Amino acid sequence: MTSTFKRVNGTLLLDNSYPALARAVSIIRRGGLVAFPTETVYGLGASATDSNAVNNIFLAKGRPSDNPLIVHISSINQLTNIARDIPETAFLLAEKFWPGALSIVLTRSEIIPPEVSAGLRTVAVRMPDHKVALDLIRMSGVPIAAPSANRSGRPSPTSYRHVLEDLAGRIDAVIKDDDCSIGVESTVIDLSGPVPVILRPGGVSREELESVLKLNVKVSAPLFREGIPSSPGMKYRHYSPKAPLILVTGDETRRMHFAEKIADCYRRKGQRVGILNTFCESGRPDLNRLRIIASRLYRELRILDQQNVDIIIVQATSSGGIGLAVMNRLRKAAARIIKV
Ligand code: TXA
Ligand code: MG
Secondary structure, X not given: OOOOOOEEOOEEEEOOOHHHHHHHHHHHHOXXXXXXXXXXXXXXXXXXOOHHHHHHHHHHHOOOOOOOOXXXXXXXXXXXXXXXXOOHHXXXXXXXXXXXXXXXXXXXXXXXXXXXXXXOOEEEEEOOOOHHHHHHHHHHOOOEEEOEOOOOOOOOOOOHHHHHHHHOOOOOEEEOOOOOOOOOOOEEEEOOOOOOEEEEOOOOOHHHHHHHHOOOOEEOOOXXXXXXXXXXXXXXXXXXXXXXXXXXXXXXXXHHHHHHHHHHHHHHOOOOEEEEOOOOOOOOOOHHHHHHHHHHHHHHHHHHHHOOOOEEEEEOXXXXXXXXXXXXXXXXXXXXXXXX
16 A cells, blocks of 8 residues: 555554555554544544553553553444453443443453553443444454543543644554544443442433433442542543633522623733633523533633633533533533632
């Protein structure tokens, strides 16, 4: 194949054509790192069965080694190789939500090296709902371990441009495609214990999970088991923009007035104020609006960073549907949370 592709600081910029995907596949097979689009956020992929390649993911991101990765599959048949003692509920959820924004934590099998799961006895598995991601996994012939393709601590990437901002020169390639449609990461649900627990709210809502499981599902933040947080990623303060973010929660009308007041106060002191628009001033929680807010959240945080604002002010959204994921990310990004 003679196709030539552009490089950015040494990182190959691939498109979603067949020759480009074939190139990505050969990089994965020889233990390299390829960032690829999914419906949630861009992932930074490597062969999940190659512990060297997996270690390189941690190095490229600057990710703490105790924070496990999600293993991505393209076919339900791969699940039984990756996990053991799979409960019936896992198949029920997989059938309903895969491909989709749900990662299921199960008991890890031996073919997945411990590095993937940061030494935990479990593994998180997800089948993404994105043609390029599914083609990449299928053509590579291996499950692909992939965290979000950002530098650790930065907002997750919802565009290939964000991936280049953070990782150009540190990874082998990025596959360029449209912006991610959901815009926040997958929901992580733990099915390895006695009852299902949501470890990270995300693209599949708690309500949707409860309607399939026909029970109330607890959301844990972060739960400690044997001295280790059950979802280690939850203990880090990430999704953080450079400027401190003030999150205003509480009564809807009061928080609007209060947010305006503190913005004015900072402006009078000569500071540049960034308002992260959560569009939720009006009326009842609106699930479609929340989906739009989610899809723009990380992009807007990155834009505010580029504008070099001194302070970011954001009002809480409702916690229905994907609002639970939005509020989880805002709380983790916040330097201060003010309840009015
Ligand atoms: O939507 C997504 O989930 C994206 C795309 C690329 O699939 N991936 C993603 O990966 O967000 P990452 O690494 O940024 O977040 C994975 C989360 C972390 O909070 C991690 O602690 C948790 O999943 N996790 C992974 N494996 C786990 C396990 N075995 N037990 C508990 N939590 C786990
Ligand atoms: Mg991440």
